[in-house]
Amino acid sequence: MADQHAAANQPLPANPEKATLEGRNKYLGFWFFLGGETVLFGSLFGAYLGLRGSTEGAPGPDELFHLDLVFIMTMILLTSSLTSVFAVINLKRGHFKKLLVWMWATVALGAAFLSFEIYEFYEYYHQGLGFTVSAFASSFYTLVGTHGAHVAFGVAWITTLLIRYRKSGITLSNAPKFYTAVLYWHFIDVVWVFIFTVVYLLGVGG
Amino acid sequence: MSNSSTSKKSVLWDWLTTVDHKKIGIMYFFGGLFFFTIAGLEAMLMRIQLMFPEMSFLHEQTYNEVLTMHGTTMLFLAAMPLFFAFMNFVVPLQIGARDVAFPFINSLGFWLFLFGGLLLNLSWFTGGAPDAGWTAYAPLSTTSAGHGLDYYIMGLQVSGAGTLMSGINFLVTIVNMRAPGMSMMRMPLFTWTTFVTSMLILFAFPALTVGLLLLMMDRIFGGAFFDVAMGGNVVIYQHLFWIFGHPEVYILILPAFGIFSEVISTFAKKRLFGYSAMVFATMIIGFLGFMVWAHHMFTVGMGPIANAIFAVATMAIAVPTGIKIFNWLLTLWGGRIRFTVANLFALAFIPSFVMGGVTGVQLAMSAADYQFHDTYFVVAHFHYVIIGGSVFGIFSATFYWWPKMFGYRLSESLGRWFFWLFLIGFHLTFFVQHFLGLIGMPRRVASYLDGQGLNEMNFISSMGAFMMAFAFILLVINVFVSRKNTDDVQDPWDGRTLEWATTSPVQEYNFAQTPLVRELDAFWHEKQFGDGRMKAAEPLDDIHMPNGSILPIIITTGLTVASFGVIYSTWSIIILGLLINFGAMFVRSIKEDHGYHIPVSEIKREQGEGK
Ligand SMILES: [Cu+2]
Numbered sequence: 001m002a003d004q005h006a007a008a009n010q011p012l013p014a015n016p017e018k019a020t021l022e023g024r025n026k027y028l029g030f031w032f033f034l035g036g037e038t039v040l041f042g043s044l045f046g047a048y049l050g051l052r053g054s055t056e057g058a059p060g061p062d063e064l065f066h067l068d069l070v071f072i073m074t075m076i077l078l079t080s081s082l083t084s085v086f087a088v089i090n091l092k093r094g095h096f097k098k099l100l101v102w103m104w105a106t107v108a109l110g111a112a113f114l115s116f117e118i119y120e121f122y123e124y125y126h127q128g129l130g131f132t133v134s135a136f137a138s139s140f141y142t143l144v145g146t147h148g149a150h151v152a153f154g155v156a157w158i159t160t161l162l163i164r165y166r167k168s169g170i171t172l173s174n175a176p177k178f179y180t181a182v183l184y185w186h187f188i189d190v191v192w193v194f195i196f197t198v199v200y201l202l203g204v205g206g
Numbered sequence: 207m208s209n210s211s212t213s214k215k216s217v218l219w220d221w222l223t224t225v226d227h228k229k230i231g232i233m234y235f236f237g238g239l240f241f242f243t244i245a246g247l248e249a250m251l252m253r254i255q256l257m258f259p260e261m262s263f264l265h266e267q268t269y270n271e272v273l274t275m276h277g278t279t280m281l282f283l284a285a286m287p288l289f290f291a292f293m294n295f296v297v298p299l300q301i302g303a304r305d306v307a308f309p310f311i312n313s314l315g316f317w318l319f320l321f322g323g324l325l326l327n328l329s330w331f332t333g334g335a336p337d338a339g340w341t342a343y344a345p346l347s348t349t350s351a352g353h354g355l356d357y358y359i360m361g362l363q364v365s366g367a368g369t370l371m372s373g374i375n376f377l378v379t380i381v382n383m384r385a386p387g388m389s390m391m392r393m394p395l396f397t398w399t400t401f402v403t404s405m406l407i408l409f410a411f412p413a414l415t416v417g418l419l420l421l422m423m424d425r426i427f428g429g430a431f432f433d434v435a436m437g438g439n440v441v442i443y444q445h446l447f448w449i450f451g452h453p454e455v456y457i458l459i460l461p462a463f464g465i466f467s468e469v470i471s472t473f474a475k476k477r478l479f480g481y482s483a484m485v486f487a488t489m490i491i492g493f494l495g496f497m498v499w500a501h502h503m504f505t506v507g508m509g510p511i512a513n514a515i516f517a518v519a520t521m522a523i524a525v526p527t528g529i530k531i532f533n534w535l536l537t538l539w540g541g542r543i544r545f546t547v548a549n550l551f552a553l554a555f556i557p558s559f560v561m562g563g564v565t566g567v568q569l570a571m572s573a574a575d576y577q578f579h580d581t582y583f584v585v586a587h588f589h590y591v592i593i594g595g596s597v598f599g600i601f602s603a604t605f606y607w608w609p610k611m612f613g614y615r616l617s618e619s620l621g622r623w624f625f626w627l628f629l630i631g632f633h634l635t636f637f638v639q640h641f642l643g644l645i646g647m648p649r650r651v652a653s654y655l656d657g658q659g660l661n662e663m664n665f666i667s668s669m670g671a672f673m674m675a676f677a678f679i680l681l682v683i684n685v686f687v688s689r690k691n692t693d694d695v696q697d698p699w700d701g702r703t704l705e706w707a708t709t710s711p712v713q714e715y716n717f718a719q720t721p722l723v724r725e726l727d728a729f730w731h732e733k734q735f736g737d738g739r740m741k742a743a744e745p746l747d748d749i750h751m752p753n754g755s756i757l758p759i760i761i762t763t764g765l766t767v768a769s770f771g772v773i774y775s776t777w778s779i780i781i782l783g784l785l786i787n788f789g790a791m792f793v794r795s796i797k798e799d800h801g802y803h804i805p806v807s808e809i810k811r812e813q814g815e816g817k
Binding site: 021024025028029032033035036037039040043044046047050051053054055056131132133134135136137138139142160161164173 | 307308370374375377378381382383408409410411412413415416417419420423424427428429430431433436437438439442445446449792795796798
């Protein structure tokens with residue numbers, strides 16, 4: 001296996017994230033993991049769709065949801081996916097400083113999204129939508145909350161990477177780590193697009 | 207952590223920190239065997255209770271707990287880990303790899319399984335085990351008193367996380383780590399079935415994760431998913447459970463299909479008949495396995511159209527399964543068959559499993575299922591496929607790979623006693639249960655009345671269970687008395703696949719030089735057309751190995767402690783557990799581990815001893 005310090009002195013290959021067997025294993029393993037995550041969210045969406053009409057007198061989607069807030073959240077998360085794409089472009093070009101800057105931008109946008117979500121849940125709670133008031137409430141909080149927990153984990157993960165490798169430069173051992181973190185970030189972004197459509201748009205319009 | 211394998215480590219520390227797939231395989235084997243014994247004893251308690259009508263050997267509540275834990279333990283903690291034992295030990299060898307793709311995650315997967323299983327069984331000592339059946343249907347499970355069901359939820363979440371990790375590890379190992387020349391269509395069938403099984407694990411287990419999560423939300427956090435008064439819907443749980451549960455059945459049978467393919471081909475001394483048909487049949491079974499879950503819910507009231515679709519899809523699975531059965535028969539046809547214990551189990555599997563398959567098609571007829579549903583007919587059916595298929599597969603693999611795993615051969619004569627007693631006991635126990643079901647005996651009920659024609663068959667069934675238990679004791683005795691059979695362990699069966707080209711016991715690095723694969727049944731090919739040794743694909747060089755680590759156990763301990771906190775809704779314990787868990791994960795992610803190298807001189811010395 002390539003020693004990271006030795007590797008740092010040599011020119012990096014075009015795809016540093018897949019240059020070693022370890023990197024390729026991480027890359028492929030992570031795609032499989034995202035396959036499992038897809039089933040996880042699919043199941044949560046299924047449960048939500050089965051229960052979204054069961055408001056039982058407690059506030060329902062059309063009373064609660066404000067599309068302007070959710071639209072801002074969506075834009076923030078989509079932009080964070082874009083910044084993470086810029087990060088990967090710089091990873092492949094070997095521009096370490098720019099990689100760090102774009103990743104920090106991704107983290108900042110993720111944190112902004114999370115604060116909006118916490119505000120949103122806080123609002124709903126004060127409008128009478130506790131977790132236990134109806135089957136709709138339970139399934140809404142579980143689906144959107146599981147996504148939020150994924151965002152929070154992603155923020156913590158990328159922050160750890162950024163602090164751990166703040167001075168190391170791009171190496172064959174950390175390139176796959178940045179790359180899989182970005183894959184994960186895209187995945188939770190895609191899940192949010194589905195939540196935006198199925199939960200919010202359908203909740204207000206359908 | 208030590209920097210080299212040569213420095214002295216205590217044996218215990220070595221096993222606790224190992225990331226060697228072979229040692230992890232052996233730990234899975236004994237972990238699985240431990241839970242198999244417990245679940246077997248639970249089965250015996252039930253058969254004693256049902257030996258005579260209106261027995262009061264077990265209290266009704268205890269009976270419910272015992273039957274729940276028997277099913278849960280057998281499926282999640284015995285059968286699956288026992289297959290994982292062989293997958294871990296054998297698959298890297300079969301594809302000519304030095305290790306799995308993720309040794310650290312492999313070890314983490316094992317500890318999660320073990321601690322999850324122990325957490326679940328802890329419920330016996332803390333006021334009662336789960337009592338809602340292995341399926342834990344809501345609202346029975348959401349309203350069950352005490353903490354039994356909470357242990358069920360958290361125990362299965364912990365061990366399920368481990369299973370998912372192992373599945374991903376096998377997938378990447380098989381895709382990325384194959385030796386030169388080992389194309390996908392040259393892989394041994396056991397490796398193929400491991401691959402498809404891992405796919406099923408990957409796509410099935412998350413549905414269980416969600417099902418358990420929703421149960422947890424309802425039970426512990428006051429959610430309303432399955433509370434009909436609050437607009438909940440209990441059928442959602444059934445769908446989630448069976449979207450996981452039916453593929454789970456194939457997770458339990460496909461590895462056995464792989465084992466039988468290896469064993470039958472080896473002991474018929476013939477290449478497996480219809481290799482590519484076997485591969486594609488495996489894939490089709492895996493695919494259809496996701497299309498049929500609602501056949502468990504025919505009586506729920508989904509309506510005739512949904513019932514018909516799921517009935518037809520279910521029957522369609524008989525086609526690829528039939529292809530497999532005929533391919534095994536045609537492999538045997540004209541072969542030089544050796545009736546070793548491993549092969550006896552494979553041969554007994556064919557008729558036993560076909561019987562389970564036939565009752566499966568019967569049950570698939572949704573109109574008739576209203577009659578069979580929740581009777582002993584269903585119990586007989588799934589024990590025929592799970593014992594006649596999975597358990598026979600596990601026993602066959604035990605006798606087949608034992609010399610490679612442990613460096614000695616199990617006694618064949620004692621093994622034959624074990625085989626015949628177990629086979630007869632198995633059919634005695636479960637054959638009569640078809641008829642018990644047809645004349646109306648419901649499953650999961652602690653007793654039955656006298657004078658209803660149920661007495662004799664229940665007594666026969668219990669006697670069969672005693673025979674199986676006695677046979678199992680013979681297996682345990684065999685493990686101890688055969689220790690001196692250390693001759694002829696390297697390739698005792700005249701094997702065909704790469705694992706038999708290694709030394710017994712296998713060196714830490716598996717192959718001194720990565721082998722070059724030239725044909726299907728790679729080792730057999732070299733015996734027939736080469737000099738009986740694998741050609742090397744690389745020059746002899748230092749071998750890089752990963753370091754062991756204590757972190758998997760610490761991560762697992764943290765997660766188990768946190769789960770314990772969830773069971774008792776105690777935030778301080780939850781936070782403590784999560785701190786341990788994430789702390790260890792953090793250490794893992796910031797600490798660079800470069801592994802170590804085994805020098806050529808040491809490899810040469812060991813190879814000299816091995817030959
Ligand atoms: Cu099924």
